[in-house]
Amino acid sequence: MRDITIFSGNAHPELAQEISEYLGLQLSPTHIQHFSNDCLYVQMNENCRESDVFIVQPLVTPVQEHVMELLFMLDAARGASAGRLTAVVPYYAYARSDKKDASRISIAGRLVADLLQAAGANRVITMTLHAPQVHGFFSVPTDHLNALNVLATHFRKLHLTNGVVVSPDLGNAKVASVFARMLGMPVAAGSKKRISDDKVIIENIVGEVNGKDIIVLDDEIANGGTIIEILEHLSKHNVGRVFVACTHGLFTGKAIEHLRYHTEVEQIVTTNTVPIAEDKRLPNMQILSIAPLLAETIRRNHNGESVSSLFEEN
Amino acid sequence: MRDITIFSGNAHPELAQEISEYLGLQLSPTHIQHFSNDCLYVQMNENCRESDVFIVQPLVTPVQEHVMELLFMLDAARGASAGRLTAVVPYYAYARSDKKDASRISIAGRLVADLLQAAGANRVITMTLHAPQVHGFFSVPTDHLNALNVLATHFRKLHLTNGVVVSPDLGNAKVASVFARMLGMPVAAGSKKRISDDKVIIENIVGEVNGKDIIVLDDEIANGGTIIEILEHLSKHNVGRVFVACTHGLFTGKAIEHLRYHTEVEQIVTTNTVPIAEDKRLPNMQILSIAPLLAETIRRNHNGESVSSLFEEN
Amino acid sequence: MRDITIFSGNAHPELAQEISEYLGLQLSPTHIQHFSNDCLYVQMNENCRESDVFIVQPLVTPVQEHVMELLFMLDAARGASAGRLTAVVPYYAYARSDKKDASRISIAGRLVADLLQAAGANRVITMTLHAPQVHGFFSVPTDHLNALNVLATHFRKLHLTNGVVVSPDLGNAKVASVFARMLGMPVAAGSKKRISDDKVIIENIVGEVNGKDIIVLDDEIANGGTIIEILEHLSKHNVGRVFVACTHGLFTGKAIEHLRYHTEVEQIVTTNTVPIAEDKRLPNMQILSIAPLLAETIRRNHNGESVSSLFEEN
Amino acid sequence: MRDITIFSGNAHPELAQEISEYLGLQLSPTHIQHFSNDCLYVQMNENCRESDVFIVQPLVTPVQEHVMELLFMLDAARGASAGRLTAVVPYYAYARSDKKDASRISIAGRLVADLLQAAGANRVITMTLHAPQVHGFFSVPTDHLNALNVLATHFRKLHLTNGVVVSPDLGNAKVASVFARMLGMPVAAGSKKRISDDKVIIENIVGEVNGKDIIVLDDEIANGGTIIEILEHLSKHNVGRVFVACTHGLFTGKAIEHLRYHTEVEQIVTTNTVPIAEDKRLPNMQILSIAPLLAETIRRNHNGESVSSLFEEN
Amino acid sequence: MRDITIFSGNAHPELAQEISEYLGLQLSPTHIQHFSNDCLYVQMNENCRESDVFIVQPLVTPVQEHVMELLFMLDAARGASAGRLTAVVPYYAYARSDKKDASRISIAGRLVADLLQAAGANRVITMTLHAPQVHGFFSVPTDHLNALNVLATHFRKLHLTNGVVVSPDLGNAKVASVFARMLGMPVAAGSKKRISDDKVIIENIVGEVNGKDIIVLDDEIANGGTIIEILEHLSKHNVGRVFVACTHGLFTGKAIEHLRYHTEVEQIVTTNTVPIAEDKRLPNMQILSIAPLLAETIRRNHNGESVSSLFEEN
Amino acid sequence: MRDITIFSGNAHPELAQEISEYLGLQLSPTHIQHFSNDCLYVQMNENCRESDVFIVQPLVTPVQEHVMELLFMLDAARGASAGRLTAVVPYYAYARSDKKDASRISIAGRLVADLLQAAGANRVITMTLHAPQVHGFFSVPTDHLNALNVLATHFRKLHLTNGVVVSPDLGNAKVASVFARMLGMPVAAGSKKRISDDKVIIENIVGEVNGKDIIVLDDEIANGGTIIEILEHLSKHNVGRVFVACTHGLFTGKAIEHLRYHTEVEQIVTTNTVPIAEDKRLPNMQILSIAPLLAETIRRNHNGESVSSLFEEN
Numbered sequence A, B, C, D, E, F: 001m002r003d004i005t006i007f008s009g010n011a012h013p014e015l016a017q018e019i020s021e022y023l024g025l026q027l028s029p030t031h032i033q034h035f036s037n038d039c040l041y042v043q044m045n046e047n048c049r050e051s052d053v054f055i056v057q058p059l060v061t062p063v064q065e066h067v068m069e070l071l072f073m074l075d076a077a078r079g080a081s082a083g084r085l086t087a088v089v090p091y092y093a094y095a096r097s098d099k100k101d102a103s104r105i106s107i108a109g110r111l112v113a114d115l116l117q118a119a120g121a122n123r124v125i126t127m128t129l130h131a132p133q134v135h136g137f138f139s140v141p142t143d144h145l146n147a148l149n150v151l152a153t154h155f156r157k158l159h160l161t162n163g164v165v166v167s168p169d170l171g172n173a174k175v176a177s178v179f180a181r182m183l184g185m186p187v188a189a190g191s192k193k194r195i196s197d198d199k200v201i202i203e204n205i206v207g208e209v210n211g212k213d214i215i216v217l218d219d220e221i222a223n224g225g226t227i228i229e230i231l232e233h234l235s236k237h238n239v240g241r242v243f244v245a246c247t248h249g250l251f252t253g254k255a256i257e258h259l260r261y262h263t264e265v266e267q268i269v270t271t272n273t274v275p276i277a278e279d280k281r282l283p284n285m286q287i288l289s290i291a292p293l294l295a296e297t298i299r300r301n302h303n304g305e306s307v308s309s310l311f312e313e314n
Helices: A013-022 A063-079 A108-118 A132-137 A148-156 A170-183 A225-234 A255-261 A291-303 B013-022 B063-079 B108-118 B132-137 B148-156 B170-183 B225-234 B255-261 B291-303 C013-022 C063-079 C108-118 C132-137 C148-156 C170-183 C225-234 C255-261 C291-303 D013-022 D063-079 D108-118 D132-137 D148-156 D170-183 D225-234 D255-261 D291-303 E013-022 E063-079 E108-118 E132-137 E148-156 E170-183 E225-234 E255-261 E291-303 F013-022 F063-079 F108-118 F132-137 F148-156 F170-183 F225-234 F255-261 F291-303
Strands: A004-008 A030-034 A040-044 A052-056 A084-089 A123-127 A142-145 A163-167 A187-196 A199-206 A213-221 A242-249 A265-271 A285-288 B004-008 B030-034 B040-044 B052-056 B084-089 B123-127 B142-145 B163-167 B187-196 B199-206 B213-221 B242-249 B265-271 B285-288 C004-008 C030-034 C040-044 C052-056 C084-089 C123-127 C142-145 C163-167 C187-196 C199-206 C213-221 C242-249 C265-271 C285-288 D004-008 D030-034 D040-044 D052-056 D084-089 D123-127 D142-145 D163-167 D187-196 D199-206 D213-221 D242-249 D265-271 D285-288 E004-008 E030-034 E040-044 E052-056 E084-089 E123-127 E142-145 E163-167 E187-196 E199-206 E213-221 E242-249 E265-271 E285-288 F004-008 F030-034 F040-044 F052-056 F084-089 F123-127 F142-145 F163-167 F187-196 F199-206 F213-221 F242-249 F265-271 F285-288
Touching: A004 A013, A004 A291, A013 A052, A013 A291, A040 A063, A052 A063, A052 A291, A063 A084, A063 A108, A063 B063, A063 B108, A084 A291, A108 A132, A108 B063, A108 B108, A108 C132, A123 A291, A132 A142, A132 C108, A132 C132, A142 A291, A148 A170, A148 A242, A148 A265, A148 A285, A163 A170, A170 A187, A170 A213, A170 C170, A187 A225, A199 A225, A199 C199, A213 A225, A225 A242, A225 A255, B004 B013, B004 B291, B013 B052, B013 B291, B040 B063, B052 B063, B052 B291, B063 B084, B063 B108, B084 B291, B108 B132, B108 D132, B123 B291, B132 B142, B132 D108, B132 D132, B142 B291, B148 B170, B148 B242, B148 B265, B148 B285, B163 B170, B170 B187, B170 B213, B170 D170, B187 B225, B187 D187, B199 B225, B199 D199, B213 B225, B225 B242, B225 B255, C004 C013, C004 C291, C013 C052, C013 C291, C040 C063, C052 C063, C052 C291, C063 C084, C063 C108, C063 F063, C063 F108, C084 C291, C108 C132, C108 F063, C108 F108, C123 C291, C132 C142, C142 C291, C148 C170, C148 C242, C148 C265, C148 C285, C163 C170, C170 C187, C170 C213, C187 C225, C199 C225, C213 C225, C225 C242, C225 C255, D004 D013, D004 D291, D013 D052, D013 D291, D040 D063, D052 D063, D052 D291, D063 D084, D063 D108, D063 E063, D063 E108, D084 D291, D108 D132, D108 E063, D108 E108, D123 D291, D132 D142, D142 D291, D148 D170, D148 D242, D148 D265, D148 D285, D163 D170, D170 D187, D170 D213, D187 D225, D199 D225, D213 D225, D225 D242, D225 D255, E004 E013, E004 E291, E013 E052, E013 E291, E040 E063, E052 E063, E052 E291, E063 E084, E063 E108, E084 E291, E108 E132, E108 F132, E123 E291, E132 E142, E132 F108, E132 F132, E142 E291, E148 E170, E148 E242, E148 E265, E148 E285, E163 E170, E170 E187, E170 E213, E170 F170, E187 E225, E199 E225, E199 F199, E213 E225, E225 E242, E225 E255, F004 F013, F004 F291, F013 F052, F013 F291, F040 F063, F052 F063, F052 F291, F063 F084, F063 F108, F084 F291, F108 F132, F123 F291, F132 F142, F142 F291, F148 F170, F148 F242, F148 F265, F148 F285, F163 F170, F170 F187, F170 F213, F187 F225, F199 F225, F213 F225, F225 F242, F225 F255
Parallel strands: A004 A052, A052 A084, A084 A123, A123 A142, A163 A187, A163 A213, A213 A242, A242 A265, A265 A285, B004 B052, B052 B084, B084 B123, B123 B142, B163 B187, B163 B213, B213 B242, B242 B265, B265 B285, C004 C052, C052 C084, C084 C123, C123 C142, C163 C187, C163 C213, C213 C242, C242 C265, C265 C285, D004 D052, D052 D084, D084 D123, D123 D142, D163 D187, D163 D213, D213 D242, D242 D265, D265 D285, E004 E052, E052 E084, E084 E123, E123 E142, E163 E187, E163 E213, E213 E242, E242 E265, E265 E285, F004 F052, F052 F084, F084 F123, F123 F142, F163 F187, F163 F213, F213 F242, F242 F265, F265 F285
Antiparallel strands: A030 A040, A187 A199, B030 B040, B187 B199, C030 C040, C187 C199, D030 D040, D187 D199, E030 E040, E187 E199, F030 F040, F187 F199
16 A cells, blocks of 8 residues: 545544644545535545545544444545545444343444444544443454553643542443553542432442542543532542543533533543534643544554554553 | 334334324334434334334435434344344435546445445335436345326326426436326426536427426425426416426425415425425425325235336336 | 254253253254364254254353354254254353453454354344443344343342342442342442452452342352452451352352352352353252243244343333 | 556457557466356466456457356456456446336346456446446446547547537437537437337437537447437438447447448547457448557556546546 | 245246146246347346245356356346245256366356355255365355256166166266165276376276176266267177266267267166257157256245255165 | 564464474464363464464364364454465365265355354465365465475485375375376276275275385375275285375374384375374374475465466476
């Protein structure tokens, strides 16, 4: 394959632009419009014959529109004889639909992975899937990245000497413990209790938090319910400085409204896997860029260098 | 397979309901919602194990949402061990994206057909595809119905003795001539002229229209541009009564606004392949139901009876 | 499809026999041998043309031999024109290989699912997968059963009025809480702490256990390390009667040896998803049969009746 | 991929030879014979391991023999580890079988496209498909070329200042209008009328032809019925010089016999997408070579350069 | 599936007719023609929706035409929603192309099997494949029948008490020995010697033939070279009555001419797997019908009864 | 593709090592272990992104374990973005399961070939398949090598002037005759006779062996039954020096025990396609290495050079 060509859908062109710049490339233009019957029309406005094509599209609102855009771009690039086609999906929203917890539902995380392949994806690059098993839903080779190094670099600069990493959910404490180890901190976790069929509350916190600086870590903040609850729980303890960290900062529904009132939170640290609208950017929000990480992964993919070595702990 | 089960997405539940009633069946309920991250969630609320499942979903606005709903329903029914899965898509919007008339675009009519198969469709039932070649885009057995009999039955009741069927486009005059033969009428057609790269006008009308009752026939009325133009052309001739007929009455953009002013149009005859909102229902509009035709096709599919015999001219 | 035909590999013929009896059927004979070059040879010794074929084979030691046997039986039955082919795998051992937690490994849970399909499986019936996401690894429709009803029926007979269900792992506490709700009990869970890269210990127990009768619940007991640890932890509390419950009783390595010394355990309750050798059957072990559940699932599959309704909580 | 290797079947070795020469390559030899039971035997007599292989075979009489030859050559080259396999089919005869205009027929244009893929084609290069939708029948990336530039270059040399491009069929007038724009001419078209179920005649000509030099343009001349009819229609007008132009000059049945009598035709301009036997080469016939166009397309395919830019109008 | 529908291509309609009669069915009509550009056109003239469809077509001269006909019929029946599609290919000519004995050739026996599947075949019924391994080329369930019972029944009536079955080729002597066992006779075989790269002669005969009645058995007689050679070899021995038997009586090239001169041959016994033209029917030729065997196989396929039991030796 | 990476499973690491050395490469390490539930765990311990990966694994005892290892290595390398994946299987044990000689069995040679493809193999390199038709079981391009040149080179050094190559089985004499021609010798073959359904004996030898030096050639020696029988037969003739030669020296069961007593055998010449344990290495055994041949094939694969030319007779 001759060279790298990067396209972007409408989901997050700023990220694609930043990745391109990091690689010293021009982002190749894409033309997307709708016909009068609302059908999508996508054209890739750059020759990509035999090229190593990367299409950047996190699955953010409107999700269905963006999934279809991605499928159309893949199909268009395949038809245009792309040498290799990689879908770069920093936020794979459907990772949360990963099991059949009710009868006669779709395991949509698997279905959408199959659709990507049907539309022509030869490879996938994604980040911080909600469950690590979702990796197995992809039939094509997939690089599953995480933002822990990016977040850790940020927190190391704060020199928190008495910190603790708090996972809101005991079930997902494993990633928190990896992150804690990176920062040389202990780990704690919220213990949930189901109070009715559709309501779960955090009952208590396992691990020591009193007198400590807190980093609440989650993979994704959507409507923020869990984070708000753990913050309220923490407010009953005698904790030090409070930080919130996550990879995917969706901030849907009343998330921003609620977070605004938690003035004890010194920083909300997130990344740009998804675009964050201006009106959601609270003064205490720090948005770290994962563009360098994605760009480096793309470069290594193209050059046949190890990607896993990017994530070795040291 | 034991019995017929019919589900509907959000695109056109009234049609699915009507089909079910015609077959003496209950429409099986579907639950569709969105998660806080805008991901779709679909549950089929009726056992369909080993059943002959039909999912009714024309691809109307919002098209991408409805395509994805259909894919999720197919996948959910497949996972629920449906005996056979038929997508009933009375309006296949992507039939218009049927060729590669620009470089590096997707032939979306083919892509969406492939997605339906990837999601589990074993068969497709559709109507009045924009081009008959689109039938060949489907890898699974597909019944391609048309509404000509339904429309002809309507017009026969009007006893037009001096009528002519007018196709707005010479290129698609073939269907018009079949329809004309069904009504025992001659056919005429608008002859288009390209005046610039993005503008085509109707230059004249081939065939006799003077002194005749007119039935303008098209497969689909979207923003109505073509229909309005042919109506204005006809207004310069000395024509009799004027009717407009189409299968897919989308009436997007300013279609209704323009049609409202053409008071010479005695009837706008269309079908319910797509839902038509109350505020689009002009007083001179006649909406014929294709539910009996779809129901009969479903019944014959289930019983292994000939569908093509439904369309034999006599 | 005309009738049900059940075959068994060498992994667990007793279970297949019991399922057949429950359905009032003869288990159809299979002939399995090895050639002098150690190649496997499998013959299905019963006509199964157009039949609804179920092949029972949990993936127990020797696992690779049993996987290959299953693949050969599937292929043989497909070639013999089976009407439909369902792999009944009560213990899907590779469910534990569900993520890529090291570089350049196979997500074997997905691979083996793909192999089953490549060999001809049209459907899969399995039980208590280690992670619910593994369901999404199967491309064919899959019934994922669980033994919670079977276990709950057993424990209800004991009339424990002051019990608590204890999950050894906070991460998997969800199933424990479902089970607890079925028994009208609260739930508790062990909280693990990583003390080195390859050693995790249970630090404490979240939830009240003092003065209570204990049911330790896990999906699978292999070498029993986790169970032993939680038992030792519990021994430091003032607990009442102690029960251990699991679906898959593998008891590998020193599991039996260790469990034998925990005389405080009143009952080790497990099921026959895997065969349990005579010398592993401790006096306090209760092996419940899941044959009726599998047989009923097979019957409903064949008759097109709902399987999910078997698992509705009431 | 290391280099280009070109093979030819028996359909049109002269064209393959000419393409090879244009690229400065040797045409690689193929050995094709029949066994005594009429089975085909094909051997590619040149190493093509890891090579970029192009197999040239228009689908001309005997069509079935040539389709099978092509499938065998593709399969042989795939088995010989070709790096990439492109079927070069300048005349895809089955493009005319593009719709289901009768019940229980094959849409053969789609079927043959699927067979090419089943036999190993990774890409297809074809020309002037009867309908542009046929492009969507191919599952593999396909370059759909046309000969309009080749034809236009020829006609520009004739300096026709008062010409008009005439399409025999109003339905296919779009290509004619593109061609007319390339030559700076207006367009006209025959308007067909169905006089019985199996007979269509040209009723009149839409657009001005009187006093003008005529270029009748069609995609393909098979038995020539349509062309002869339009010529006879034109003979009733007062037209200037008359030219016939087409891409695929099959001249089957009585085509040559009839064309011979139309001495008013100054030139019959066609291309060598299909071989034209000596006895069909009328004195007024001009056979333009599309070998340079195919060769350039092959070169750009191999080098990853844009092919669409070959067809940009200027 | 509701019922059996039988179609025939042009290869051997008499056989299809005979099979249909045996089953008490009407042979469903097929319409096959060529367009003016030599493209094939196939229409199945009988509703076959949800039917159990069998298409009879041995691969005889013109082989490529008949292969394509078969592929078109399969595709047409699939598109017409056949319930199940079985290709009945009594003579699979490409079975002889079963290995790669030269570089860069197609293993056409595998390729054509793949094409049948690509065109829609769900099952195959075939007879006396040249090598038993060819069975493994088919990806779909395949019944591989043989005519040995049919031939044995014929020879039993002759009450040969001192017979020997002679295989022309030592390499294929296994089938001859099975046949010999059915008749209670010993077996002998010609031993070939390669005298140059393209010439093999029979050097001697292994086994006793002197004083015995001879049945020369081969799977297929094409140009008859091998048979003639063994007959000439036998003429040097003092043998009794001489019979020639084969399943596939192609008699191509000079086969008939040569066999005519071997007046010592009392009977040439063959079957109607392929049509045998009137002028090839020598006076000493006995053509046994395999229609009852194929019909019975079709019946058992449809009813889900064992086919292998048809071939058990007793 | 950038470079060659070679991995080995547990079947024959010495061979992989030798191939690597021949190519001047390091054998890349693989880590293989079993979990406590006997599940296999495989990790490729070297980056192979975009590399031309070759995995060496003959299918020797324990066969099922080694097949699964190979599938896991293929899947792991595919997931690790190998550029191209070739399974190097010098001994494809399942080649002997090549036909359906009993009802309801798997043609395992085909099944295992399909499994290799399902696990990610893009190509296969194998040697001396039991029947040449087995080549057609592989859907991916396959190099089918043989060891005849290696064996011939060995025997040429012995300068046998009055030798004969003896095939134990008349059915497989073709390879023996090729080998004989390479050595300028005549060929002879054992003629088998079936004495009961499961017992075959060699009745006599076709061709001259008296007074000659004997090379008994077979593709594989498993339990050695056939070889021992032919040796005993030969011992009744007045033969000269006796050699045994085979490609695959499995020596299972009592093979070594029996061969030890045949002291008339001067040399048992075999190759290292399979590992031969120390205790099986009889003093008269010569193990020739096929590592150079495999290495050269790998090199030519990587460089796109002809492999077939390695086997041209000269």
